[in-house]
Amino acid sequence: MSFNAFKEALKPCTANSTSSASSSQISQQLDSTISSRKPPKSSLSRQLLRLRDDDDFFPQTQPKSVKKEVDSTPRSEDDDADGGKDNEFTVRRDPKLESFHQFDTDGPYEPLVLSPPGEIPVVQVPASINSRLLEHQRGGVKFLYKLYRNNHGGVLGDDMGLGKTIQTIAFLAAVCDKDADYSDLASDNGEHSKKMGPVLIICPSSVIHNWENELSHWSSFSVSVYHGPNRDLVINKLEARGVEILISSFDTYRIQGNVLSDIQWEIVIVDEAHKLKNEKSKLYTACLKIKTMKRYGLTGTIMQNKLMELFNLFDWVSPGCLGTREHFREFYDEPLKHGQRSSAPQRFVRVADERKQHLVSVLQKYMIRRTKEETIGHLMMGKEDNVVFCAMSELQKRVYQRTLQLPDIQCLINKDLPCSCGSPLKQAECCKRTVPNGLIWPYLHRDNPDGCDSCPFCLVLPCLVKLQQISNHLELIKPNLKDEQDKQRKDTEFASTVFGTDINLVGGSAQNDSFMGLSNVKHCGKMRALEKLMHSWISRGDKILLFSYSVRMLDILEKFIIRKGYTFSRLDGSTPTSLRQSLVDNFNSSPSKQVFLISTRAGGLGLNLVSANRVVIFDPNWNPAQDLQAQDRSFRFGQKRHVTVFRLLAAGSLEELVYLRQIYKQQLSNIAVSGKIEKRYFEGVQDCKEFQGELFGICNLFRDLSNKHFTSEIVEPHENQEKEHYSTKLDLSELGISFDHPQKEMLDECATESVGNEPDKDKRETTLNPGLDDLGEFTHFPCNFFRQIFNSL
Incomplete structure (x- = not known):
């Protein structure tokens, strides 16, 4: 035509x-x-x-x-x-x-009517937006409008990458009467669209520009940003009704909440709403003052660490929907946790199941949650999650064990023993409350030699950090030249002590400036595993995302990649926000870019790196959501290849405990949010001193696991019980699970458990994990081993 x-x-x-x-x-x-x-x-x-x-x-x-x-x-x-x-x-x-x-639409060019038949005025998503929505996104828009019409809030809890931002914009376009086919003409004729109060969007500062761009791309809102300078001008414009949507960051709202809370908002939307998990935080307190009942949270990780985080989020979006805090703790929190204990009596399990079903039925009124598997799984090639337990080098093991013998850590391990002075008090309450002869305690209390109110428990976090650093790379415990002089002296003394007679093997206690020394994998178990994996992947043309929580670890990995001759990009906290998207675009479009080094803290949100099909989490985080968000940078809509994730853990170290706690937390989330049935692997109960089991308590944190098969000791008995219960042969080796000591050869290449399509599984099993059967001294545990736990990834 x-x-x-x-x-x-x-x-x-x-x-x-x-x-x-x-x-x-x-x-x-x-x-x-x-x-x-x-x-x-x-x-x-x-x-x-x-x-x-x-x-x-x-x-x-x-x-x-x-x-x-x-x-x-x-x-x-x-x-x-x-x-x-x-x-x-x-x-x-x-x-x-x-x-x-270009004629490219996802649906018919017609509006999506949200209001009930016969209701005037008609509320509808403009045809220009509706035609580009996927079916699950239309369902999400309808859910948000239902909440809006009933004058209360809720949570859009779709998996990461399913378009929560787009669904929200479509909903706002409908309620703000942004019909692209006639509203502009009506304005030209002197008529005006529906008058309503302003909308507030609170989000991480890193995605403010993304919200601005999406709002301008999909509709014609009047948008202002309340962040940085000129905030007073924005308030003046808002009071003059010249702003339809105001965007602010978490930090800005936390500080300026008193100014914004005086405004009568029509709708308030919090992106990454799991930030509201802590009721004692200043951000949560500020958000409670918002003057509207139409509060909406967007998050793909509704619960991260504790069940009470679930209560905090829903009590904000719809106050009172889960009762009081005390009621929720007694009626839901405690029964669910104790019912999941591995040795829980049957009546505990029965009560927990009843409370779980009741909780899920209540949450469904205020939340909609869809996974990639049930929405766009047919459009993607799937994801496989693997865990590689890497044997620490002999030098790492010796340093790790010397650290456990330090007076600071021994004080924590023996805290509950009777005091040697003959007092009826425990050591932590008497003579061993302070550790003047320690390496860490004197520095922490350099301004207060008598100790603090938290002694000796103020030592827990610094000691855990040291153990995690040793598990990843010995260079991390050496002094950082960017720190103040006192801290550098303390770190030098600590490194000299724990290196002991091996100090010459690591180049002394001072920071190593040698390129060849830092890029050498000899004394780092994880880097030896990474070297073999990357060699195989690069030879096959794969693109790799490599995440680490530590910027210093990224520096070491960067030198390793340069030594190997791989081309790479890098993004961390020092990367300007204005350059981040160009780095992402360049990596996605350039076939020559092989590796993307990313800080978990800086790149966990808002990045779309679908050109990569291999994801490596170098160091695990206590919060499972951090690792899941990192994985999701690649496993998003638009990914054309099967994604394989590898989490590297130092076997026999604190990291095994970190990983098992991730599983525990993910289980609780699946139970409370989705109502799923999970295997009862663990004896420990979170926040319960009576049932600390194998996971919780300070003594477990600082236990020497170097001579134990810790993970296998917990899981293997339950797998054997399941085999007896179903009277079928359950050969763990057939699942690709090896409980051999990390020093032994792996038995077989792992089987796979994927999310999404499995067009040719037999073929994939021989091609997706090249190099795993050659790792030698590294034990591999694929996550189909915990398939019920990670089935929502």
């Missing part, structure tokens, strides 16, 4: 119309064009007026008698399929119009 015919179809019918095509032909052509094209953001009529008036943008066609520019290329019958006399020649079009003529 020619552009002239298209314009004629939009003109009012007159008696003098000289159109050469019949009205029925024009109508058919118009319907065909509108139903199949990618709709513009603004109204169709205004778009055409702008094109008609802009001679440079779109060259005007001439009547049939004036053939201004004729394409001499021979015509085929297909070229005349559009009909109309203008098809006797082809007008040369400006390349800038290519996007206008």
Whole structure:
């Protein structure tokens, strides 16, 4: 259909119309064009007026008698399929119009009506937005409007990457009456769209620009950002009703909450709403003062560490929906935790199941949650989650054991023993409350030699950090030249003590500046495993995301990658926000980029790196959501390959306990949020001194695991019980699970458990994990071993 015919179809019918095509032909052509094209953001009529008036943008066609520019290329019958006399020649079009003529929609070009039949005014998502929504996104928009109509809040808890931002914008366009097909024309005629109060969006500072861009791309909101300088001008504009949507960051709202809480908001949306998990935080306190009942949280990780975080989030979006804090703790929290204990009596298990079902039924009124598997799984190739337990080097083991013998850690291990002075008090309450002869305690209390109110428990976090650093790389415990002099002296003394007679093997206690020394994998178990894995992946053309929580560890990994000759990009906290997206785009578009080094803290949100198909989490985090968000940078809509994730853990170290606690937390989340049935692996109960079991308590944190098969000792008995219960053979080696000592050879290449399509599983099992069967001294545990636990990833 020619552009002239298209314009004629939009003109009012007159008696003098000289159109050469019949009205029925024009109508058919118009319907065909509108139903199949990618709709513009603004109204169709205004778009055409702008094109008609802009001679440079779109060259005007001439009547049939004036053939201004004729394409001499021979015509085929297909070229005349559009009909109309203008098809006797082809007008040369400006390349800038290519996007206008691209017909790419996900659905029919029609509005999505949200309001009930017969309700006036009709609330609907504009056709220009609805046509580009996926089916699950339309369901999410309907859910948000249902909450809005009932005048209470809720949670959009879809998995990461399912378009929570787009669903929210579509919902706002509907309630703000942003119909792209007629609202702009109505404004030109002096009419105004539905008047309502302003909308507040609170989000991480790293995604403010993303919200701005998406809002402008999908609709025509008046948006201002309350962040950084000129905040007073924004408030003035807001008071003059010149702002429809105000965007602010968590930090800004935490500080300026008193100013913004005085405004009567129509809707408040908190992106990454799991930030509201702590009721004692200043951010949570500030958000409680918001003056509206229409509060909506967006998060893919509704619960991270504790069940009470679930209560805090839902008590904010809809106050009182789960009762009081004490009621929730007694009625849901305690029964669910104790019912999941491995040796829980049957009546505990029965009560926990009843409370779980009741909790899920209540949450469904205020939350909608969909996973990738049930929504876009058929559009993706799936994801496989693997754990590689890497044997620490012999030097790492010796340093780790010397650290456990330090007076600071021994004080924590023996805290509950009777005091040697004959007092009836425990050591932590008597003579061993302080550790003047320690290496860490004197520095922490350099300004308070008598100790603090928390002694000796103030030592727990610093000691855990030291053990985690040793598990990852020995260079991390050496002094950092960026620290103050006192801390450098303390770290030097600590390193000299724990290195002991091996100090020459690590190049002394001072920070190593040698490129060859830092890039050497000899004394780091994880880097030896990584070296073998990456060699195999790179040879196959894979692209790798490599995450670490520590920037110093990223520095070491960067030198290792340079030594190996791999091309890479890097993003951490020092990377300017303005450059981050260009780094991502360059990595996705450049075949030569092989590795992307990313700080878990800086790159866990807002990055879309679908060109990578291998993800390595170098060091695990206590919070499982951190690792899951890192994995999700690659496993998103648009990923064309199967994604394989590898978590590297130092066997026999604190990291095994970190991983098992991740499993425990993920189990509780699956039970409370989704109502799933989980295996009862653990005896420990979170926040219960009576049942600390194998996971909780200070003594477990600082236990020497170097001579234990810790993970296998916990899991293998339960797998054997399941085998006896079902009277079937359950050969763990067939699942790719090896409980051999990390120093022994792996038995077989792992089997896989994927999320999404499995078009050719037998073939994938022999191609997706190259190098695993050659790791030698590294034991591999695929996560299908915990398939019920991670089935929502």
